[in-house]
Amino acid sequence: KAGVTQTPRYLIKTRGQQVTLSCSPISGHRSVSWYQQTPGQGLQFLFEYFSETQRNKGNFPGRFSGRQFSNSRSEMNVSTLELGDSALYLCASSPASDRGYGYTFGSGTRLTVV
Amino acid sequence: SQQGEEDPQALSIQEGENATMNCSYKTSINNLQWYRQNSGRGLVHLILIRSNEREKHSGRLRVTLDTSKKSSSLLITASRAADTASYFCATDAENQGGKLIFGQGTELSVKP
Numbered sequence: 001k002a003g004v005t006q007t008p009r010y011l012i013k014t015r016g017q018q019v020t021l022s023c024s025p026i027s028g029h030r031s032v033s034w035y036q037q038t039p040g041q042g043l044q045f046l047f048e049y050f051s052e053t054q055r056n057k058g059n060f061p062g063r064f065s066g067r068q069f070s071n072s073r074s075e076m077n078v079s080t081l082e083l084g085d086s087a088l089y090l091c092a093s094s095p096a097s098d099r100g101y102g103y104t105f106g107s108g109t110r111l112t113v114v
Numbered sequence: 115s116q117q118g119e120e121d122p123q124a125l126s127i128q129e130g131e132n133a134t135m136n137c138s139y140k141t142s143i144n145n146l147q148w149y150r151q152n153s154g155r156g157l158v159h160l161i162l163i164r165s166n167e168r169e170k171h172s173g174r175l176r177v178t179l180d181t182s183k184k185s186s187s188l189l190i191t192a193s194r195a196a197d198t199a200s201y202f203c204a205t206d207a208e209n210q211g212g213k214l215i216f217g218q219g220t221e222l223s224v225k226p
Binding site for chain 1: 147149154155156157158161162164210212213214215217218219
């Protein structure tokens with residue numbers, strides 16, 4: 001079956017712009033999480049959605065937002081980009097609210113802010 | 115801030131040797147998971163161990179969990195060059211719906 005699909009794979013944006021990243025989870029998976037990975041801070045949790053509801057949010061400014069659609073696809077948006085937002089953004093999906101499952105990650109979107 | 119601390123940060127071994135990575139965490143957990151990442155790409159789920167389990171095996175992988183010490187270890191036996199990657203532990207903490215907290219990772223290099 002198809003894995004977690006993230007688009008685009010690479011993105012270059014200018015400071016002050018906004019960006020939208022997309023994630024299509026594995027078919028049937030209802031939980032989608034987002035993570036930011038940087039060399040300095042490592043893997044940091046952004047937010048998690050289950051059945052279109054945000055269940056948890058990490059310690060990121062309000063410029064970072066997300067949503068989940070009825071087909072479980074998810075998007076995250078970063079407004080007013082800063083140089084420090086340059087990172088690999090990873091999306092992960094899981095079957096259900098029962099957290100006895102591991103997560104399947106996408107290949108990520110590498111965002112560069114110049 | 116990250117919950118997990120991994121040790122060592124980097125490990126270099128020869129093919130055929132065993133590799134052991136350790137992870138410590140701070141709060142009560144539902145489960146602990148190990149992931150592998152190749153060259154900054156996506157993470158691959160390796161194994162999940164629940165808080166009421168002490169040891170789990172999957173192929174060449176062996177994971178232990180000591181909740182009294184808040185620590186876990188990942189053993190890769192008979193390592194191969196293809197095992198070269200970064201390995202991360204991640205905790206699924208109680209009352210933290212859907213949120214994994216990752217350690218900083220161990221960079222494993224297996225030389226042919």
